[in-house]
Amino acid sequence: MAIKIVTDSTSDIPHALAEKYGITVVPVYVQFGNKTYRDRIDITESEFYERLLHFPVHPTTSQPSPQDFVDVYKNLSEDADGIISIHIAGKLSGTYNSAICAKDMVTSGCPIEVIDTNSLSMGLGLIVLKAAQIAASCNDFQQTIRQVKQLIERTHILIVFDTLKYLAMGGRIGKGKALLGNVLNIKPLLTLKDGEFLPAAKARSREKAIDILYSYAEKAGTIDDISVIYSTTLGEAEALAQRLEPLCGKKATIARVGPALGVHAGPGALALAILTTE
Incomplete structure (x- = not known):
């Protein structure tokens, strides 16, 4: 059993590092016209920027749905002492709110903490990477949460x-x-x-x-x-x-x-x- 760390794809954490530290990354959605892509799953960074320059209409984004987070939380809760879900600034995206909604929908008994970092990209990513390291060395869920929240101001x-x-x-x-x-x-x-x-x-x-x-x-x-x-x-x-x-x-x-x-x-x-x- 362990404390599991979840984030969203706006963290921009390199895939190899997410794998190394056991971080689950929930993808944000990107829309070009009537086609929807999961960030870095259905479309790569290079494919995206090529399309951005040549697509006639500016693309849009949408946050993961609450159900996306529910599925992740339920899966992780099977062998977790707790889940800490760490996300992009709530003022910039609805991702944090989706995670909060999902937390209230999961009844597995596994404690879930959702954190708004007030940041994005690797500002968020550095917090997540450090959180994974803290979680690996600390068996106390509440203490881990406190330490992770202290990272935000730093x-x-x-x-x-x-x-x-x-x-x-x-x-x-x-x-x-x-x-x-x-x-x-x-x-x-x-x-x-x-x-x-x-x-x-x-x-x-x-x-x-x-x-x-x-x-x-x-x-x-x-x-x-x-x-x-x-x-x-x-x-x-x-x-x-x-x-x-x-x-x-x-x-x-x-x-x-x-x-x-x-x-x-x-x-x-x-x-x-x-x-x-x-």
Whole structure:
């Protein structure tokens, strides 16, 4: 028996890491016209971005249904002491609410805790990965929950967008709309605060935007874990991760923005997620 960890596909956790730590990932749905795809199951990241650039209508997303979570919870509860389900900011997606509804529908007797991280992508992913490690070493369900919730305030994310048009089309831009504009080569950077996008900076070139990401890590304090996330520019992500290694004393996890978030991030997005020690 063990404590099981569940998340959703907006966590962008690389498949190999999810398998390594026994994390169950529930897919978000992506719609192109009248066709629906399960994130990373029915459509790969590369297929998604190719279609995003050429499909005549902007795709949409929808959260997993409560029944999707019920099926996962029932399956896991057969050999679990408890389930901790950790998700994207409730202000950005209905996924958290679906998980809450599912929790109330499951009557197996296995305790289920649903957590809103107020984050997304590997900001969420780093919390989930650390949660899996905590769960593996702690047999106390409530203590594990407390430790996982403490990770939320220690998690930070900064995102460079090549353009904000995809975020605006998806209706997720929030206060980040202050950075909307068509000034040539201006690269907007957004962060998350209490589950909402906030403008963080503007850079006059791609190179300067990446320098801002590096400075973000420099100023973060003592880093427990770190991830570089990209949508279409793997080379940039690898170069930034290599640059960060001497600063952090460890290799950054490189992750790709999947279809669920790629609808809103678009091509050229690059981000840094950091989990600090305090």
